[in-house]
Every structure is written in C-alpha cells, then in structure tokens.
Amino acid sequence: MNNKNTLMGICYIVVALLIVVVKYAVPQFFDILIWLIAIGLAATGVYFIMKKG
Numbered sequence: 001m002n003n004k005n006t007l008m009g010i011c012y013i014v015v016a017l018l019i020v021v022v023k024y025a026v027p028q029f030f031d032i033l034i035w036l037i038a039i040g041l042a043a044t045g046v047y048f049i050m051k052k053g
Contacts, residue, residue, distance in 0.1 A: 005048045012045030 019038040 002052070005051050009045040009048030009050075012041045012048065016041035016045065 016038045019034055019041070023034055023038075
C-alpha cells in the first residue's frame with residue numbers, strides 16, 4: 001500500500017514539473033492559475049510520499 005502512495009506522489013511531482021517546463025516553453029499560454037495547479041500537484045505528491053499506511 002505504501003509503494004502505491006510513493007508511486008502516486010512521484011506521478012504528481014512529475015506532472016507538476018512538466019507544467020512548469022511547459023510554462024517556460026510557451027509563456028503566453030499560461031497564467032497564475034497554472035502556477036496554483038502546479039503547486040497543488042507538487043504538495044499532493046509530497047503528501048502521498050510522506051503518507052504512512
């Protein structure tokens with residue numbers, strides 16, 4: 001069960017990093033909402049990695 005949480009956390013962090021990379025690649029396509037989504041995904045990823053059980 002814990003391995004699933006770790007994998008899920010890594011997936012969230014990867015998605016968040018991809019969003020940030022795309023923001024720099026195509027800056028006119030994004031606004032502050034994308035930053036909030038990326039931060040939320042990263043925080044959720046860390047939560048899944050740290051979650052016990």
